[in-house]
Amino acid sequence: MRAFTQHQGLVAPMDRSNVDTDMIIPKQFLKSIKRTGFGPNLFDELRYLDEGKPDQDSSQRPLNPDFVLNQSRYKGASVLLARSNFGCGSSREHAPWALDDYGFRVIIAPSFADIFYNNCFKNGLLPIVLEEKAVDQLFEEAEVSEGYQLTVDLEAKTVITPSGESFGFDVDDFRRHCLLNGLDDIGVTLEDAELIKSYENQRRKTAPWLFGAGQ
Amino acid sequence: MAGKTLYDKLWDDHLVKQRDDGSALIYIDRQLLHEVTSPQAFEGLRLANRAPWRIDANLATPDHNVPTTDRAKGIEGIVDPVSRIQVETLGKNCDEFGILEFKIMDKRQGIVHVIGPEQGATLPGMTIVCGDSHTSTHGAFGCLAHGIGTSEVEHVLATQCLVQQKMKNMLVKVDGKLGIGVTAKDVVLAIIGKIGTAGGTGHAIEFGGEVLQNMSMEGRMTVCNMAIEAGARVGMVAVDGTTIDYVKGRPFSPTGENWDAAVKHWRTLHSDLNAEFDKVVELDGSAIMPQVSWGTSPEMVADVTGNVPDPAKEEDPIKREGIERALKYMGLEANQAITDIKLDRVFIGSCTNSRIEDLREAAAVVKGRKVADSLMQAMVVPGSGLVKAQAEEEGLDRIFLDAGLEWRDPGCSMCLAMNADKLGQGEHCASTSNRNFEGRQGFGGRTHLVSPAMAAAAAIAGHFVDVRELLN
Numbered sequence: 001m002r003a004f005t006q007h008q009g010l011v012a013p014m015d016r017s018n019v020d021t022d023m024i025i026p027k028q029f030l031k032s033i034k035r036t037g038f039g040p041n042l043f044d045e046l047r048y049l050d051e052g053k054p055d056q057d058s059s060q061r062p063l064n065p066d067f068v069l070n071q072s073r074y075k076g077a078s079v080l081l082a083r084s085n086f087g088c089g090s091s092r093e094h095a096p097w098a099l100d101d102y103g104f105r106v107i108i109a110p111s112f113a114d115i116f117y118n119n120c121f122k123n124g125l126l127p128i129v130l131e132e133k134a135v136d137q138l139f140e141e142a143e144v145s146e147g148y149q150l151t152v153d154l155e156a157k158t159v160i161t162p163s164g165e166s167f168g169f170d171v172d173d174f175r176r177h178c179l180l181n182g183l184d185d186i187g188v189t190l191e192d193a194e195l196i197k198s199y200e201n202q203r204r205k206t207a208p209w210l211f212g213a214g215q
Numbered sequence: 216m217a218g219k220t221l222y223d224k225l226w227d228d229h230l231v232k233q234r235d236d237g238s239a240l241i242y243i244d245r246q247l248l249h250e251v252t253s254p255q256a257f258e259g260l261r262l263a264n265r266a267p268w269r270i271d272a273n274l275a276t277p278d279h280n281v282p283t284t285d286r287a288k289g290i291e292g293i294v295d296p297v298s299r300i301q302v303e304t305l306g307k308n309c310d311e312f313g314i315l316e317f318k319i320m321d322k323r324q325g326i327v328h329v330i331g332p333e334q335g336a337t338l339p340g341m342t343i344v345c346g347d348s349h350t351s352t353h354g355a356f357g358c359l360a361h362g363i364g365t366s367e368v369e370h371v372l373a374t375q376c377l378v379q380q381k382m383k384n385m386l387v388k389v390d391g392k393l394g395i396g397v398t399a400k401d402v403v404l405a406i407i408g409k410i411g412t413a414g415g416t417g418h419a420i421e422f423g424g425e426v427l428q429n430m431s432m433e434g435r436m437t438v439c440n441m442a443i444e445a446g447a448r449v450g451m452v453a454v455d456g457t458t459i460d461y462v463k464g465r466p467f468s469p470t471g472e473n474w475d476a477a478v479k480h481w482r483t484l485h486s487d488l489n490a491e492f493d494k495v496v497e498l499d500g501s502a503i504m505p506q507v508s509w510g511t512s513p514e515m516v517a518d519v520t521g522n523v524p525d526p527a528k529e530e531d532p533i534k535r536e537g538i539e540r541a542l543k544y545m546g547l548e549a550n551q552a553i554t555d556i557k558l559d560r561v562f563i564g565s566c567t568n569s570r571i572e573d574l575r576e577a578a579a580v581v582k583g584r585k586v587a588d589s590l591m592q593a594m595v596v597p598g599s600g601l602v603k604a605q606a607e608e609e610g611l612d613r614i615f616l617d618a619g620l621e622w623r624d625p626g627c628s629m630c631l632a633m634n635a636d637k638l639g640q641g642e643h644c645a646s647t648s649n650r651n652f653e654g655r656q657g658f659g660g661r662t663h664l665v666s667p668a669m670a671a672a673a674a675i676a677g678h679f680v681d682v683r684e685l686l687n
Binding site: 016017018020022023026027028030031032033034035045051054055083084085088089090091092093096111113114115118119122123172173174175177184185186188189190192193195196199200203207208209210211212 | 341
């Protein structure tokens with residue numbers, strides 16, 4: 001996995017709460033058996049005026065001029081500023097894959113849905129929870145000043161504004177460790193293979209019905 | 216000292232390692248696999264040259280992309296080539312790694328969350344995962360069950376474990392008695408309406424109280440299925456006699472001595488009387504009415520006797536804007552009576568409501584009646600091949616067909632429209648599924664979440680109607 005230590009990037013404010021995973025990447029694009037190539041269909045139904053189809057050249061499609069990412073000032077944005085309960089809905093990892101493929105590295109919101117939040121960390125994408133008041137302030141600043149950038153430091157757990165104001169954020173140690181070092185967490189888990197085997201052997205004795213009964 | 220909640224017990228039972236950093240390794244007893252969220256996981260295994268840890272913990276079936284007509288053609292019947300590749304890929308992966316798969320032509324094929332319980336592959340006390348957020352369904356059996364992303368599907372295949380942080384405990388208690396025509400679906404929609412789509416975020420919800428105790432397993436599955444729509448990855452109900460009766464005699468259920476030992480353990484799977492919850496929400500079941508969602512989030516629900524809300528009356532600006540946006544997308548007017556919402560299609564099915572009891576409930580309403588002429592389509596999609604067979608044995612298919620509903624083959628179908636079953640732009644659908652998000656059932660489609668009985672009543676009337684009027 002790609003490591004994440006620090007990132008500085010252009011901020012795109014998406015002023016809408018409860019952005020669900022169907023909105024992030026609609027179902028017709030889940031038919032791919034790959035992890036890449038979802039970027040052109042990120043927020044497909046909001047971003048384009050027509051109905052998106054898989055394997056279509058999206059560069060020729062009519063854009064919705066009202067959608068934030070279609071405004072030229074947000075071109076190249078890598079920090080998505082969002083509202084509460086971002087990523088609610090399905091478990092599709094295609095949602096973080098699409099955000100990543102588009103070029104986002106950081107998402108800042110007052111709250112995230114659990115499964116989406118977890119999926120981000122598996123893909124080198126950093127979801128940051130800040131207090132509602134702080135997010136409101138960032139929305140105001142990003143909308144007022146064109147070219148507004150934020151600097152995110154995962155080591156220090158801070159988000160720093162252009163004026164130098166710093167907001168601290170929480171992230172649990174294991175996820176932070178994996179992201180900072182770009183670790184494959186399957187490899188980390190397999191370091192405990194003997195422990196897993198001994199748990200399993202014990203369970204075979206105490207709960208044998210869990211192992212292949214009837215299969 | 217406070218006792219343990221059901222979630223605490225399940226967690227402790229499956230704890231392989233508690234790490235110093237607060238994360239934990241949790242052992243997974245069962246993984247269910249389907250074609251949409253597994254291909255990249257199998258590919259990951261191959262790239263890292265890893266083998267599955269425990270083959271017999273996995274069970275697979277294609278469900279999201281399968282057509283609900285012309286099933287005799289098998290995979291060849293999947294018209295969309297991209298969908299077909301996904302179903303074929305699942306088959307190849309399962310064959311390569313030796314994982315049991317109910318393939319498209321197998322009569323046991325169906326929606327993953329229907330076939331697990333049906334086969335006894337879902338047993339009380341298990342940890343169950345699947346790359347699908349509605350895995351919370353299995354919590355109805357006193358399981359710790361939740362959806363995971365594809366990276367975690369690969370993680371479980373490779374290690375039989377997941378890295379988890381312990382969630383908080385939440386109790387949703389529904390006491391009283393449900394009125395006639397009020398079902399499990401109405402209960403869970405009312406709960407989501409009360410606590411909101413993020414009300415359970417970070418929590419494992421245990422559903423309890425008199426209403427849940429008196430509920431069938433099918434009903435409990437409907438309630439737990441939609442825990443994720445309240446933000447909670449996990450929904451659970453304590454094990455009782457109803458659970459054990461349901462599990463007995465299923466193909467993968469234990470027998471003989473193993474059965475007796477299992478039942479003894481399963482009887483302990485409930486929260487202790489002195490257990491403490493981080494959050495408790497109580498509802499009066501007798502006050503719950505048939506529910507209809509009017510907006511684009513499952514928390515946007517109203518009683519069938521009620522009205523679409525007026526955004527002008529909402530003080531919170533973000534909520535007001537949310538209501539305005541939803542009404543615009545849904546093509547509804549503020550203050551409009553719910554029963555004035557006209558429908559274009561009716562969908563009875565999905566992992567929320569496609570089990571035999573759901574079909575019986577719908578059939579009881581349409582029996583001897585006809586679908587409204589104004590409706591473009593009303594379809595019934597059973598949750599599995601075995602549900603379909605049982606419904607046909609009971610003559611439910613004839614009731615639906617005589618009333619003018621379509622009787623389809625099993626799969627996820629129009630719940631998320633990955634196959635050919637979808638809404639057209641602007642069409643209103645009374646749907647027994649779980650999500651009314653924009654575009655969920657088709658580009659520009661407008662979904663109204665309801666119970667099977669309410670969907671059936673809407674099919675007859677052509678607009679929403681209080682099903683209790685038809686039952687009298």
